Amino acid sequence: MKVSRVFAKKMVPLKGLSLLAHLYATFSAVILLLIMFAQAADVATRILWRPVTGMDEFVCYGMAIVVSCAIFYTALHGGHVTTDLLLSHLPARLKRATVSVILLLSSLSIVVMAWQGILLGLETQAKGLRSFVLTLPLFPFRYILAFGCILAAIVFLVDFLRSIGGGHGSLDRG
Numbered sequence: 001m002k003v004s005r006v007f008a009k010k011m012v013p014l015k016g017l018s019l020l021a022h023l024y025a026t027f028s029a030v031i032l033l034l035i036m037f038a039q040a041a042d043v044a045t046r047i048l049w050r051p052v053t054g055m056d057e058f059v060c061y062g063m064a065i066v067v068s069c070a071i072f073y074t075a076l077h078g079g080h081v082t083t084d085l086l087l088s089h090l091p092a093r094l095k096r097a098t099v100s101v102i103l104l105l106s107s108l109s110i111v112v113m114a115w116q117g118i119l120l121g122l123e124t125q126a127k128g129l130r131s132f133v134l135t136l137p138l139f140p141f142r143y144i145l146a147f148g149c150i151l152a153a154i155v156f157l158v159d160f161l162r163s164i165g166g167g168h169g170s171l172d173r174g
Contacts, residue, residue, distance in 0.1 A: 017155065021076045024148075028069030035062045054133040061131070064141045068148030071110075075152040100163040107156035110149050117146030 035058070042055040074080055087095050121142035129138045 017076055017151065020151065021073045024069045024151075025073045028066045028073075031062050031065045035059055035066075054131075057131045057134050057136070061136065061141050065144055068145045070148075072148045072151040072155070075155040096163060100160055103156050103160035103163055107153045107160055110153040110156060114146045114149035114153060117142050117149060121146060 038052065038055060038058055042052040045052055087098060090098060121139045124142055125137075125139035130136060131138060
């Protein structure tokens with residue numbers, strides 16, 4: 001079984017999405033840095049005194065932001081791992097058709113995830129749900145996850161359109 005990383009072989013990304021991905025990745029890095037310092041503080045205070053209240057919630061919601069950013073950034077730069085055990089043995093036309101179908105299905109499944117995230121965000125916002133310890137409103141995190149999914153779906157959709165137009169999709173490299 002051959003597993004290939006397509007990170008270095010990704011087509012030139014769309015300019016607007018590339019800038020947004022850079023901003024989103026920078027935001028994600030800042031959140032990850034905050035999580036790291038907060039966890040270090042939690043461990044230090046746990047040894048010396050008592051743990052920081054709400055650290056588990058802070059890490060969970062911070063990671064929701066990081067994951068949202070990672071889904072989009074990785075899709076844009078072709079960093080998702082692909083397994084081409086079957087694709088490598090197919091004729092070129094059938095391989096292109098299969099890759100196109102995979103890209104379309106990927107885009108549609110991510111759109112469904114975004115749609116459900118938005119619905120969950122709306123429901124959470126309407127009910128005024130908050131986290132238990134830190135009492136943070138939960139809806140912004142649901143919307144952030146949905147936004148990352150929408151951006152990833154756009155990337156997969158553009159790859160799908162390129163693949164049916166004779167170009168290469170992000171899965172059709174190497």
